[in-house]
Amino acid sequence: MVSSDTGGRKAAGRAFAALAIFIGLTALLFWYDPSGFYLWAKAIHVIAVIAWMAGMLYLPRLFVYHADAKIGSETSETFKVMEQRLLRLIINPAMIVTWVFGLWLAWSGFGFSGGWLHAKIALVLAMSGMHGYLSASVRRFSADQNSRPARHWRIMNEVPTVLMIVIVVLVIVKPF
Known part of the structure; x- marks a missing residue:
């Protein structure tokens, strides 16, 4: 279990470093070409949405x-480790980047x-x-307190879709 914890800290450190580099590069893009930043922000937003x-x-x-x-x-x-890493290293940062750039795009463009x-x-x-519900569920699974059957999770899998x-x-359509 110690190696798993150490591996988790290393992964978190790499994720933090990647996020710091990402923020730095984003700031450089904005500083270098503020007028062209909108398209970069849109690309970053879409990438973050895909990851989320x-x-x-x-x-x-x-x-x-x-x-x-x-x-x-x-x-x-093993599932506990996978779920925690997926949430902390991919889903949470992707949601934050999605919101930050999405709100900026909504304000700047519309x-x-x-x-x-x-x-x-x-x-x-x-x-x-839904993200919050899944986050709480990761904590429940981690504490061996899940009370939901697999069928519930099959249904919940469709909500984000x-x-x-x-x-x-x-x-895309902007119907109203």
């Missing part, structure tokens, strides 16, 4: 298998106006609520 969604789709799938694993088994312990944008922000808030589809349609 990948994690949001994968984490409930891990829960499906973890729910059927015997408490205290090697399999259960002045926070447009019915489609308001609906999108509401759905991203719902996605963030449905939200993502509606959000993408709002962004």
Whole structure:
């Protein structure tokens, strides 16, 4: 278990270093070409959304298998490490970057106006609520306190998918 903890700290250190480099490069991009920053911000936002969604789709799938694993088994312990790392090193940073750049784009490009944008922000808030639910579930699984069956997690796996589809349609089609 000590090697797993050490590995987790090393991974967290690498993630922190990558985030610091990312912030530094983003600041340089803005400083170097403020007028062209909008397109870079949009690209960064889309990349972050993809990373966030990948994690949001994968984490409930891990829960499906973890729910059927015997408490205290090697399999259960492996799922705990996978879930915690996925959440802390990918999903959480991706959500933060998504929100930061998304809000900046909404302000800079649209002045926070447009019915489609308001609906999108509401759905991203719902996605963030789902993120919170999954985060709390990681803690419950980690403490061997999950009370939900695998079927529940199969259903929960679909929630981010449905939200993502509606959000993408709002962004591309801008129906109102």
